[in-house]
Amino acid sequence: MKYFTFLICLFFLTNTFAQKVKTGNERVTEYVSANRVLWKAGLVKNEAQLLKTGTGQADVSNKSICILENKKEGKASILLDFGKELQGGVQIVTGIWGGNKPIKIRLRFGESASEAMSDIGGKGGATNDHAIRDLETVLPWLGIAEIGNTGFRFVRIDLVEEDIKLVLKEVRAIAKYRDLVYQGSFNSSDTLLNKIWKTGAYTVQLNMQDYLWDGIKRDRLVWVGDLNPEISTINVVFGYNEVVPKSLDFAKNTTPLPEWMNGISAYSMWWIINQRDWYYHNGNLKYLQEQQAYLTPLINQLIQKIDKDNREKLDGQRFLDWPSSEDPKAIHAGLQAMMVLALQAGGDLSTKLGDLSTAKKCTDALIRLKKYIPAHNNSKQAAALLSLAKLLDAKQANQVLSDGGAKNFSTFFGYYMLQAKANANDYQGAINIIREYWGAMLNLGATTFWEDFNMDWTKNAGRIDELVPDGKIDIHGAYGAYCYIGFRHSLCHGWAAGPTPWLTEHVLGISVVEPGCSVVRIKPNLGDLKFAEGSFPTPMGLIKVKHQKMADGTIKSIIDAPKGIKILR
Known part of the structure; x- marks a missing residue:
């Protein structure tokens, strides 16, 4: 039974994250499969293959593949949703096609579905500022390409050339982040x-x-x-x-x-305030x-x-x-x-x-x-x-x-x-x-x-994880000002x-009073909450609290603090 439970857990992990690679000082690269095909156009076959957990390795079998093909009827495109915002790029693993030559694609990253469908300088003002998120590139025959360095959730792939067939084994997001424990x-x-x-x-x-x-x-x-x-x-x-x-x-x-x-x-001035806040939490006098x-x-x-x-x-x-x-x-x-x-x-x-x-x-x-x-x-x-x-x-x-x-x-x-x-x-x-x-x-x-966000934008707005329905407003492309107009937002x-x-x-009511969290005040304010609990990281370990609102409105608190921390109430 324990072995069966282990296999279930292993299956879940491998199907959530294809691969996680440590790169030093807690930074990792993780390869993540898409969780849905949000849209497609033209001749696209077996797109469900791209939702499977990948290996990052090309092979000669040419089985279990997705095909995008451009014919006279139109060009092939697909939009993938990776489920949440990520930082990094995309890995594309290709199969075998006739001619053994590279194939040109257009690749678009989007923080919203509509951004991934947009054109640079077009409606909504999409840009390549700071990070390239809309580009043409070539994919190798029977190989692997890793492309991009930006923030995104959605990826659109367009087959560019006429009368061409692209064979895809995998398309995985390359997520780069610090692999940190949420101590708090x-x-x-x-x-x-x-x-x-x-x-x-x-x-x-x-x-x-x-x-x-x-x-x-x-x-x-x-x-x-x-x-x-x-x-x-x-x-x-x-x-x-x-x-x-x-x-x-x-x-x-x-x-x-x-x-x-x-x-x-x-x-x-914020630099001075930041130095004060950092010193009070960590107490590093040096x-x-x-x-x-x-x-x-x-x-x-x-x-x-x-x-x-x-x-x-x-x-x-x-x-x-x-x-x-x-x-x-x-x-x-x-x-x-x-x-x-x-x-x-x-x-x-x-x-x-x-x-x-x-x-x-x-x-x-x-x-x-x-x-x-x-x-x-x-x-x-x-x-x-x-x-x-x-x-x-x-x-x-x-x-x-x-x-x-x-x-x-x-x-x-x-x-x-x-x-x-x-x-x-x-x-x-x-x-x-x-x-x-x-x-x-x-x-x-x-x-x-x-x-930025304005409550007025919510009126009749479409969701960012959907293609905007007729009659709805594209909240990402339609709004914004100053440096964040439209899709530049x-x-x-x-x-x-x-x-x-x-x-x-x-x-939770936890505030630092003296440097290094040597003195911490705990004074909860639950408002209309029935309870609140949590933890707070200090240089000496975690403070843990649980606050329960009693029938008479008073709050009962349980506090667990490391030795060396004085708690004020």
């Missing part, structure tokens, strides 16, 4: 929240490549502001990972002062000391950007997030608050480093900054930051954030809007927003969270993962 966890009485937590974690995991990217299709860059929700997610899901200091160092080493990181003044030669002059540079009226006068690109980018009053308010948050973090780190002189400069600058409180201009971005910087009453800020529910939320700054709602003790309101806003992406077929963007750390911090 979240489970509650709400299955939607549980799925949202895991989706945020997976979104960030895919972006943990050589460096910590913003998106796996676009931009595939180290944007320092984007790192903040990603680092927060890594802290609560994976604990320490070398991709974080590697990326923070990359940003530092490619930005000599007085330049701003990524050309954006706020992003240099690494922090390595940052001091850059940190101290950056702090001094920021202080010089306060004018005589105690207002920020930051230069460089003045940017919070894209939806607020056309509101200069909101940007000014947000940057004033960012100055407060960054100098609070900088002063704290300077104290930890024993640099009391710089710490005092931060304290003096903070006194000045708090004398001037700009208007939020009814911007949810500005109101959230002003609340977190304690420049605006938390309940007043929450009135702005609550207006219209998820309307005018954004994927990046939605994290700070949720934090500001928690600041006002509106935990239920934040939970409702998470369900409404991030849940809507899942309802549209998302397996990772998107670069990234559907796997790490800055959108904010609900994952938020649910851990505020529903």
Whole structure:
């Protein structure tokens, strides 16, 4: 019986993943078979063969093959769905055909089904920016080709030449990612929240490549502001990972002062906040000391950007997030608050480093900054930051954030809007927003969270995992603005993962008080949940909690923490 159970488990594993190859420092390459043929055109035979678990090896039998053939009646094409967002390319194993010559195909990757069906520069504005996702290439006779390096879920293959027959044995996705244990966890009485937590974690995991990217299709860059929700997610899901200091160092080493990181003044401030968050979770004083030669002059540079009226006068690109980018009053308010948050973090780190002189400069600058409180201009971005910087009453800020529910939320700054709602003790309101806003992406077929999202887009929208039916709107191709118009829009963007750390911090109630997680506060806020449980990685091991709401509304908690961690309640 045990042997039979073993065989069943082995069958499941081999039919889920054809092959997993370790490549060092936890990075793997995995070969994944498609789970459905979503569409085909022209002469396509035995396409079900492409859904079988492959071996990655060509053979001379020419049995169990799929055939695409171009005749006068039309050209052959097929669209494969690999079931979830992946980062990498595709492996194609071919069979035998007459003439022994290579055959030309057109290959298209898509994060949505409609993107895989689109043309570069055509309707929806598909692009090859940052990663080539639409190309012509040739396949070998009786051989193997591995093609592509982008973010995708769908792959379309078109046979290009006239009067030609292509014999396919296998088409498998090449998934490249860090094979990490989800040390952190979240489970509650709400299955939607549980799925949202895991989706945020997976979104960030895919972006943990050589460096910590913003998106796996676009931009595939180290944007320092984007790192903040990603680092927060890594802290609560994976604990320490070398991709974080590697990326923070990359940003530092490619930005000599007085330049701003990524050309954006706020992003240099995010670098300071990221360093503080990373140090508090991991407690690596040696690494922090390595940052001091850059940190101290950056702090001094920021202080010089306060004018005589105690207002920020930051230069460089003045940017919070894209939806607020056309509101200069909101940007000014947000940057004033960012100055407060960054100098609070900088002063704290300077104290930890024993640099009391710089710490005092931060304290003096903070006194000045708090004398001037700009208007939020009814911007949810500005109101959230002003609340977190304690420049605006938390309940007043929450009135702005609550207006219209998820309307005018954004994927990046939605994290700070949720934090500001928690600041006002509106935990239920934040939970409702998470369900409404991030849940809507899942309802549209998302397996990772998107670069941007607007609740107005949901009206009459088709799902991203289907070809858009007549009368429905293509949510991927039809919408977007700024850098994410149409199919250029990234559907796997790490800055959108904010609900994952938020649910851990505020529903499980786990927050770090002292560096290295030596002191941790546990204060759950269940809202309408009946229970919530989970784990939290620390340098000393896992904290495990289980919170149960009792009949009288009180919460009974069971906490298991490693020795050496002081728990505050």
